[in-house]
Amino acid sequence: MSQQLAGQPIFILKEGSSRTRGRDAQGNNINAAKAVANAVRTTLGPKGMDKMLVDTIGDVVITNDGVTILKEMDIEHPAAKMMVEVAKTQDDEVGDGTTTAVVIAGELLKRAEDLLDQDVHPTVIAHGYRMAAEKAQEILAEIAIPVKATDLAMLKKISETAMTGKGAEAAKDKLCDLVVRAVTMVAEEDGTVDKDNIKVEKKVGGSIQDSEIIEGMLIDKERVHPGMPKKVVGAKILLLNAAVEFKKTEVDAEINITSPDQLQSFLDEEERMIRTIVEKIIASGANVLFCQKGIDDIAQHYLAKAKIFGVRRVKKSDMEKLARATGATMVSSIDAISKDELGTAGLIEEKKVSGEEMIFVTECSNPKAVSIIVRGGTEHVVDELERAMEDAIRVVSVVIEDKKLVAGGGSPETELSQRLKIYASSVGGRAQLAIEAFASALEIIPRTLAENAGLDPIDMLVELRAAHEKGQKTAGLDVYEGKAGDMLAAGVIEPLRVKTQAISSAAEAAVMILRIDDVIASSKSAAPEGMPPGGMGGMPPGMGGMGGMDY
Template identity: 60%
Template sequence: EMQIEHPAAKMLVEVAKTQEEEVGDGTTTAVVLAGELLKNAEGLIEKNVHPTIISKGYNLAAEKAQEILNNISEDISTDDESVLKKIAMTAMTGKGAESSKELLSSLIVKAILQIANGSNEVSSNDIKIEKKVGSGIEDSELISGLVIEKERVNSAMPQKVTDAKVLLLDTPIEIKGTETDAKIQITSPDQMDAFLKQEETMIKKMTDKIKESGATVVFCQKGIDDLAQYYLAKHGIYATRRVKKSDMEMLARATGTTVVTNIDTINSELLGNAGLIEEVKVGDEEMTYVRECKNPKAVTILVRGGTEHVVAEVERAVDDAIGDVISAIKVGKAVGGAGSPEIELAKHLRDYANTLSGREQLAVMAFAESMEIIPRTLAENAGLDPIDILTSLKASHDKNEKFAGVDVFTGNVIDSWKAGIIEPLKIKTQAVKSASEVAELILRIDDVIASSPSAGGPGPGPMPGMGM
């Protein structure tokens, strides 16, 4: 991570963080907008427009922008699977996963719709992205359950369990140590034998309790004693140990059960269900696949790729796409991309500015001009002439073509919605809101006083008249 010292730059970093937390994508848009707002504000200050007036104008423009964006957006729902796939593909465009974005977008939408189950209440925390080097991106898959980076604790255990009854334990299957230091004095082999047999009896009692509950698979967050492993294997039970807490929580949501903290309370009602649980070798590691869960509330997208770099890039793209699709479902609205909403925003904001009588009008006009930085940047990055592109886009929007955007491959003006370049409304509203707020905050700062830690110099000398 970059070490940033300048306070204004730190504020821009916060804009990116907020955008990432709220939506999961659009961080570049938010930061670029904030920078352009400040640049245009500087021009107004040079024309003797007071920063307070600019700040007030920006605030008016930001509020109006939210209204405009809401008006130009289109309603969507979980039934619009094709639109959701296009949102996912748009999010992955220009990133390392672009070559396989159709496959990945299909996996992402299926994963989200499985969890949503007809509602708009879904969280990205319910989708685990597991990355593994090996094979190609096209071998990535959706698991209706979970992938755990753990193997069986004992090779004598079954490698595959169908129609699994799953027990989740947050307690060790071993003899607990005492809380206080204690010593046992053994004076004969018989006493040693009795001591070991008692330990064996206690462990056997634990494993018998697990067997009696009907469990066929055990995921344990703590340790499993070697003897317990033997008995579990003898009972034909698949077990893993030292499973991460986050994985245990997701397993509970995937299999429809809860984590048990006391072996004595285990019963059949505390077991989850999975159609298939198996140990699979992925790359050079053994992993546990929990598949075919019914109505899972947590799923896994297993990302594959030839190198660490490729897998990391695909993971980033998939993560962004998941955030975009979830944002679209939660808000229920989306807009065209390709710079079209920003041009439409600028058009309506200029109309709004003409209704204002004070100097705030100048600030709203500057805000409108700032919106055009997005299509301008798109054009420049594609090697196109930004002036020609902006002129063509404005002409199309004047004909009420609200989703007229730029095709960066041909340089032509296209209907971004029909072309499948679609983004969630939340990306735009949050970017405008965050960029405006940080610009207004910086505009209200007159000066910065920086202090450095004391160097620990020499102490004060004697007071006058105190010389010896």
């Protein structure tokens, strides 16, 4: 980039930097963002397809989850990265609806492109989009349906909608039941749910039907000594965050030993110190010990003799959940061990699950932490099931917190689209064009649902519009019957937050990408693989395995 001044070129940017301006810059960015939306579009809805992602070392991920797909793809283009951020935000806030958010953002940009071709200024489009997004939030709040946290049938339907199309169809009823039971168990009085208190353990082997919920904790460990009991009824549990082993000096010390007797007494003293620690544990009345650090061999022997069930190197997160499930207090110093710090559980036992030992802490009086064990035939099945469960857990938690839901199946989008078109005509001016574009863009959701189910998108849209014009606010696309149907009656429902978050983050991302009219890419000493030298002239070849995509 140089400026001519009195015949003398002035260099502002470093040699090799590239600059794309105006419509070219917007075109490149919009195309990159549309390519990302196209990558996940086919996964939307109950009839959506899955993606197989293979990374550089050959690990395979088979998934239908929007955010997982985008995280696994190595996306290089900066505008495309913004779309990945949309999915991540959606995932952090709600846990579901990631594909919806990205697809809407892509469509908003596509519609904006048409307006740019008609010489509508990007700022006008951005302003109209913001107005439309605000109005959409109002309309959504209006059409939302209240739900009680105790309405288990509704909660089950919500988790079913979140899991549909994610490989969990075979045992949907069973899994939804587990999700709803787990979330309602850990929910606080004020309706907040900390999903960290629900632990999802996956084990390959058995079938999906073998998945179960443990009203307490499941720990992927085994007891430290075979002489310890395998099963403890009426467990008194000590959670220890200190090592049950000989204390080494903090400072470097040297001990001069001049005779064998001295060495022997030194070793005896070591053993005596460990025995003192074990005696403290026994004196507290504990018959189960979960230790976050190590347990010495000698200590293991003494604990086994005292018939204490011991587990070592338990993860910190598991220790915290154990504290919640059993009511025990974490003890960080050997001297602080006392019977007041102990927790209780009706039963603790070590069982084999798919050939591996696991510890089950069950029959807790008021489990505020629970575990779900997910089983399946192969590793990929179990991984995808775990992702489906995580989504469902998050979605049910969100509904318990917000107590608001909307119908699914593209029904809120169709309703919004119609209401926004009416709103656009009341606004007038150039902003009207942008609001109308926003309204049309929302119809991409029912259109995509129809396409993925092999139905004619135009016929379906016409049918949906007609139903909404008659005042059927919950009419959505019944992909199994291939016609418009009442989604609320069919039990296809989602949390309100899924829609509000998807529309607001999609609108924000679209506006941000639209407002960029100049891309200045500084030169890199060596362009990374897949990135053309000079950076962002166009789409990088093979954007994370999407090179041949038509956009």
